[in-house]
Amino acid sequence: MVLEDVIGIAALLIDGISRGFLYAILGLGITLVFGMGGILNLSIGVFMVVAILIVAELTGMVPLALAMALAIVLTAALGLGIERTLLKLVYRSEGEERLLLGIFVTLGLALAMEGAIALNWSGPYSVHLEPPSWEIAGTFIRGRSLVVIGLALIVLFGMYLFFSRTKVGLATRTIMQDETGARLCGINIDRMRAGIWTLSIAIAAFGGLLWGISSSADVGNTFALTTIAIVVAIVGGVTSIVGVVVAGVVLGVISTFLTAYGSTYLASISLFAIAIIVLLVKPEGFQ
Amino acid sequence: MNVNWDLHRVTLVGLVLLVIPPIFFTQGSRTIPRLFTLMAIMAILTLALNIVFGHTDQLFLFTGAIAATGGYTTILLAEYLGVSPWFTMPIAAAIAGLIGALVSFVAARRGLGIIVISILTLALQFSIVELINSFRDITGGSTGLRVTSLTIEPLAALPFLDNQAVLYYTTAALLVALLLLYRYLVNSKYGLAFEMIRQDEDAAESIGVNVAKYKIIAGFIATFAVGLVGPLLAQRTGFLTPTQFSFGQIDVIILIMLIIGGLRTMYGPIVGAVVVVMINEQLREFGAYRLMVFGILLILLFLYFRRGIVPWVTSQAREYGIVERSRELISGS
Numbered sequence: 281m282v283l284e285d286v287i288g289i290a291a292l293l294i295d296g297i298s299r300g301f302l303y304a305i306l307g308l309g310i311t312l313v314f315g316m317g318g319i320l321n322l323s324i325g326v327f328m329v330v331a332i333l334i335v336a337e338l339t340g341m342v343p344l345a346l347a348m349a350l351a352i353v354l355t356a357a358l359g360l361g362i363e364r365t366l367l368k369l370v371y372r373s374e375g376e377e378r379l380l381l382g383i384f385v386t387l388g389l390a391l392a393m394e395g396a397i398a399l400n401w402s403g404p405y406s407v408h409l410e411p412p413s414w415e416i417a418g419t420f421i422r423g424r425s426l427v428v429i430g431l432a433l434i435v436l437f438g439m440y441l442f443f444s445r446t447k448v449g450l451a452t453r454t455i456m457q458d459e460t461g462a463r464l465c466g467i468n469i470d471r472m473r474a475g476i477w478t479l480s481i482a483i484a485a486f487g488g489l490l491w492g493i494s495s496s497a498d499v500g501n502t503f504a505l506t507t508i509a510i511v512v513a514i515v516g517g518v519t520s521i522v523g524v525v526v527a528g529v530v531l532g533v534i535s536t537f538l539t540a541y542g543s544t545y546l547a548s549i550s551l552f553a554i555a556i557i558v559l560l561v562k563p564e565g566f567q
Numbered sequence: 568m569n570v571n572w573d574l575h576r577v578t579l580v581g582l583v584l585l586v587i588p589p590i591f592f593t594q595g596s597r598t599i600p601r602l603f604t605l606m607a608i609m610a611i612l613t614l615a616l617n618i619v620f621g622h623t624d625q626l627f628l629f630t631g632a633i634a635a636t637g638g639y640t641t642i643l644l645a646e647y648l649g650v651s652p653w654f655t656m657p658i659a660a661a662i663a664g665l666i667g668a669l670v671s672f673v674a675a676r677r678g679l680g681i682i683v684i685s686i687l688t689l690a691l692q693f694s695i696v697e698l699i700n701s702f703r704d705i706t707g708g709s710t711g712l713r714v715t716s717l718t719i720e721p722l723a724a725l726p727f728l729d730n731q732a733v734l735y736y737t738t739a740a741l742l743v744a745l746l747l748l749y750r751y752l753v754n755s756k757y758g759l760a761f762e763m764i765r766q767d768e769d770a771a772e773s774i775g776v777n778v779a780k781y782k783i784i785a786g787f788i789a790t791f792a793v794g795l796v797g798p799l800l801a802q803r804t805g806f807l808t809p810t811q812f813s814f815g816q817i818d819v820i821i822l823i824m825l826i827i828g829g830l831r832t833m834y835g836p837i838v839g840a841v842v843v844v845m846i847n848e849q850l851r852e853f854g855a856y857r858l859m860v861f862g863i864l865l866i867l868l869f870l871y872f873r874r875g876i877v878p879w880v881t882s883q884a885r886e887y888g889i890v891e892r893s894r895e896l897i898s899g900s
Contacts, residue, residue, distance in 0.1 A: 320682070320686075366866070369870050370870075376680070376681060376682070379681075379682045380626075380681065380682070381869055381870070383682070383685065384822070384865060384866075384869040385865075385866050385869060385870065387819065387862075387865060388861075388862045388863065388864070388865030388866035388869070389862065389866060390862065391815070391819065391858050391859070391861055391862030391865065392858075392859050392862030392863050392866065393862070394858055394862070395855070395856065395857070395858030395859030395860070395861075395862055396859050398855060398858060399855050399856075399859075503814070503815070507689075507690075507693055510686070510689075511690070514686065514690075543701065545697050545698075545700055545701030546701065548693070548697050549694050549697050549698060549701065552690045552691075552693055552694040552697070553694065555690050556687060556690050556691065556694070559679075559683055559686065559687050559690070560673065560677060560687070563677060563678075563679050563680075563683045
């Protein structure tokens with residue numbers, strides 16, 4: 281009896297950690313862009329769904345792994361196109377005005393893209409990757425959770441190496457800390473911003489695919505995905521990359537256990553409540 | 568003859584609102600009255616946002632949730648107490664107002680910037696809507712509650728009037744009341760204080776303006792007004808559901824209305840509400856494109872047309888001396 285409980289909790293913990301890594305990746309997508317240029321990307325959820333849809337469209341034509349890779353590349357390319365045309369206009373303004381403009385322009389972008397998607401696609405979509413699950417003492421360890429953990433770890437570790445070991449990563453962290461200082465050091469902020477935005481969209485696309493593997497995403501409700509990403513970024517401290525990863529894992533585990541022992545509503549209300557408390561206690565990151 | 572233009576314009580708006588039903592409403596039709604009621608409701612919500620966001624830089628992104636608070640509190644409390652919802656409406660509005668005042672208080676106390684307030688209220692928006700969804704036994708969850716009791720039977724029984732027209736007139740009366748309050752605020756010491764706080768909060772504080780007090784007052788007034796029209800929004804459709812108060816249905820739309828009409832203008836919210844409701848109506852046949860159009864509209868407005876229709880028309884009128892000329896015409900000189 282006790283053993284079954286322990287295994288049950290362990291299985292839940294694995295699901296929670298898998299959800300946590302996924303959250304961490306979404307939060308990272310928000311944090312990178314906000315830290316770099318002060319834009320709170322309210323359209324991140326749409327890009328996640330775009331990646332899932334590309335895989336869905338390519339399924340049957342090419343192998344799944346190739347479809348996923350193509351989805352990430354194509355979504356990132358779309359993101360780059362939007363950065364070069366739309367966000368350039370946002371970067372013309374400074375300070376608080378830019379923050380506000382960023383919120384409204386990406387919100388408009390989210391609505392416009394969601395509307396465009398809704399013309400052709402609707403309902404829940406997922407990525408059909410069905411690894412076997414293990415049964416231990418009457419409890420299932422979901423194979424999907426393990427796949428998500430594995431893939432997320434690879435990417436998060438890659439991110440860690442990128443930001444700690446490469447010159448570009450160092451430049452990114454410099455801009456996040458001090459934009460003027462970075463410019464004085466000869467960093468091309470415009471190009472870096474475009475690069476980091478594209479990277480964040482690629483991360484969002486990857487996060488979208490993980491989401492599609494572990495559950496399904498409603499094409500008509502991308503804002504739900506965006507809000508999770510923002511909550512994680514808030515709790516993680518918005519400009520700290522490590523903080524976001526920790527926040528993602530903690531929130532993922534909390535939300536999984538609350539869903540299992542309470543309800544989905546309880547889980548999402550708790551996430552918002554935590555975000556509100558963090559905002560009130562430590563609002564500095566957004567000021 | 569010295570004409571008080573400002574007050575005359577409010578009277579004019581009141582008259583226009585008054586004659587809309589005899590001209591446009593046809594007996595038995597529900598579509599047209601609902602459309603005008605929607606315009607008036609949205610104008611009130613936008614005016615509220617204008618007060619709190621336009622004048623005190625507190626970007627409240629939970630108007631939908633506050634309207635829902637007003638709506639659900641009114642209906643559920645009336646059911647619980649066994650009284651008419653007309654009695655519980657002001658109580659619900661007061662609760663909504665207290666939530667707004669509390670947010671403003673905390674924001675002022677903690678020195679939260681406009682971005683933090685917007686994200687904070689956005690999180691509250693989703694929490695409140697989820698909360699309504701989760702208490703299915705009381706709120707009916709996503710299926711909602713039927714709302715038909717916000718009527719005034721003796722009035723509706725009068726000739727030329729029906730329930731639709733009475734609801735419209737109720738909303739229109741609230742709109743005029745809020746316009747008068749707005750006019751009073753802007754032209755009084757409150758308006759001065761709001762302007763100072765907006766331009767330089769520290770400077771205002773340093774010469775003795777109680778910044779927190781004015782922000783709380785603005786927060787209270789705005790959310791009180793929003794809470795008051797929440798139940799009317801439900802009465803209009805006959806149902807109280809969480810979706811009709813969602814971020815996309817209310818907050819995004821009134822932001823567009825406010826910017827189109829003109830931030831920090833008295834009539835901008837009305838102009839914006841009329842224009843956006845009409846655009847929405849035109850797009851009805853192209854339902855699928857509606858979301859896309861609003862998204863593009865939001866982007867273009869914020870990038871290129873942040874001044875809005877009312878300030879634009881005013882500056883054009885000034886350029887061609889239209890105001891002076893018509894003033895001369897009226898005074899007969």
